[in-house]
Amino acid sequence: MASVSVSHLIIFIASLVVAAGVAGTLTTGVERVSNAVEDGSLDVSQQVRTDIDIVSDPDSPSLNGNNNLTIHVRNTGSQGIFIQPDSIDMVVNGEFVPNSDLTVTDANGDRTTARTGDVMEITVDNTDTEYIPDGEDNRVYLTINSDEEVYEFRS
Incomplete structure (x- = not known):
């Protein structure tokens, strides 16, 4: 019985590590997209104000x-x-x-x-x-x- 709980604990820890990696990757991706949109909006704002x-x-x-x-x-x-x-x-x-x-x-x-x-x-x-x-x-x-x-x- 103890071998089952040990294997469950190992699988649980591995799933937490994978979830943390996915969350970190998604956070970084969202931050990059946000920065790109902000930079693009500044460029468009400058273009619109120039005539x-x-x-x-x-x-x-x-x-x-x-x-x-x-x-x-x-x-x-x-x-x-x-x-x-x-x-x-x-x-x-x-x-x-x-x-x-x-x-x-x-x-x-x-x-x-x-x-x-x-x-x-x-x-x-x-x-x-x-x-x-x-x-x-x-x-x-x-x-x-x-x-x-x-x-x-x-x-």
């Missing part, structure tokens, strides 16, 4: 003597945007423009952040690479915090 509009005239693009393109962008979202090339992704006529070819300034003054309603002036340095051919239709894709705008013009 931009290109206010440059497509019928009269701003091209200077070096064929540099200047685009004016208004922050219409509720979140400020850093006025620096690192915060902008730009594709001109299918070619990605590296940050080293962008100059970003505050069109209304000399702030470092474009607040709601502020206009930024983005200049594409076109002296090294021909991003903008003369007399052709051109397309600029501008992305800031996952908000995309398209600017089409004829040079």
Whole structure:
């Protein structure tokens, strides 16, 4: 009779160890999912609060003597945007423009952040690479915090 109770005790202890392992694994999994949802919601919140509009005239693009393109962008979202090339992704006529070819300034003054309603002036340095051919239709894709705008013009 004692051998039966010993074997039952061993099975009971083994089942407790397995249950504790399963509970620990489930707790860790739920915590990871919770953290992923929280991180995703912060990213979506930032994207929703960011909104931009290109206010440059497509019928009269701003091209200077070096064929540099200047685009004016208004922050219409509720979140400020850093006025620096690192915060902008730009594709001109299918070619990605590296940050080293962008100059970003505050069109209304000399702030470092474009607040709601502020206009930024983005200049594409076109002296090294021909991003903008003369007399052709051109397309600029501008992305800031996952908000995309398209600017089409004829040079």
